[in-house]
Amino acid sequence: MKAFERVRKELLHASVVALCLVGLESAPIPLRAQGSNQDVELQIGQEIFGELKAKGEIVESSPLYEPLRPIAEAITRAAQPRYNHPFKFYLVHEPQPNAFAAPGGNVYVVDSLLYFVKNNDELVGTLCHEVSHTIHHDTVELMEKEEKILWREIGAAILLGAGRFQILGIALLGKLHSLSYSRDVESRADLTGSDICASAGYNPWGLVWLFQDFENAGRGDVPQLLSDHPNNQNRVNALERHFRENPSVFGKFSSDRKSAAPLSVPKNAPEVFLH
């Protein structure tokens, strides 16, 4: 939690700087609301949700929730003991097939991702990877490292007259779409994600198959998801080593993608275009 305190202080400082820049006199209010038990991650997550909702991206109801629901429940059962806020899964409508997790426990799944993946295990692998970023607090850690970019966004948001949590939401939502984690951070999320997949009862090889799909897809077809980091083979190697080193967990899963159950997407789902 120390990291969040640091981020909180830095954001507070950023607010002060930005307020000074625009010539406002009012003192900044601490990010942690007085008397509130909610922590900063939860507050930030709620603001991100509010931003997505305001942009009309949250899909309230869709037949695509049918295949997503049992997967989300299985992942939540396996992952929840590792995180202190409830995981919740939402479909969102965006141009690129993608999935991203926000601090506070929300996991956003772009509807077209359900058409991009080739089977259940690839979808589960992707979501387990994203959930692992939340468990490891990677977003907040990255915010610390890229504070200059964040400060610029916060300054712009303040100029637009946004409230302090709204500012965080806007800044973070922008970041969630352009995160560039280090290879080590990505690999750590892969390994934790594979552990969660296995304990959720899904085949952890799904993530490996997904990387292979990306390799095989034409350049224009590769979604942003997992593709910002060209060292996919290193990540695949790390996953395979992890599987070999833990045969009691992973030995029972087949590396053959033909063994995977196809994802059945309801026929009455709205048409989604991948391009």
Ligand SMILES: [Zn+2]
């Ligand atoms: Zn990642």
